[in-house]
Amino acid sequence: MLQFDQVSKSYPGGFVALDRISFRLEKGEMAFLTGHSGAGKSTLLKLISLIERPSAGRVLINDIELSRIKRSQIPFVRRDVGIIFQNHRLLMNHTVFDNVALPLVIEGFTGKEMVKRVHAALDKVGLLDKVRCLPATLSGGEQQRVGIARAVVNKPPLLLADEPTGNLDPDLSKDTMRVFEAFNQVGVSVLVATHDLGLVARMKYRTLTLKHGRMINDGLLQYQEPV
């Protein structure tokens, strides 16, 4: 599904945010991406979502090398990648329905098919009863789930989340992770960037660990809860 092959990223000024990163995420696999603040997690996700370009190496989605695609093809690759942001980035003066429908509107969906898909996405995150609400009337956890519904509404095979539990308490964080697990269980590949090591260790998934732009671990995380 996703492959990094010796990928480096230097920002203007020469700062090396990622240093020769290689890994594969198989179709239907779920993994965490962790590391200290500034380790390169967001940069890695930005390379997948084509917000940034690598300075060296190759990023492939479904065997398509992202640096080789034409700009006109970018929307088609982006369609395969659902992205969940920490701060939701919801349109606050639009209803939950409108927020979730946005990716479909961009793709030209209308009428019954659009309504059906929006309702299906909201159902998956348990928010069908909030379809007519404005985001401001929802709790932080519910707003996060609206963001997830929007990311999955056009059924991307790959889901990326950048610190999705950053603003949530431990119970809500766990709920959010259960939502990702549910998508993973129906075949979606999931990559979740988080610095919440306690949560990561409890979930028992493959964990990619970055430190100063280098991959220092790839496997189950061994972590002792602080006492």
Ligand code: ADP
């Ligand atoms: P993380 O998500 O793990 O906190 P980031 O990928 O956001 O890490 O950042 C990695 C490093 O790259 C940080 O030192 C950050 O300051 C730097 N960085 C991120 N974005 C830019 C940018 N647009 N220009 C210059 N440096 C950047």
Ligand code: ADP
């Ligand atoms: P950019 O916006 O970076 O120039 P484009 O994809 O728009 O990227 O165009 C790159 C080149 O490829 C242009 O010469 C364009 O005419 C050509 N091109 C774009 N799309 C197609 C296509 N579907 N078939 C053939 N050539 C194309």
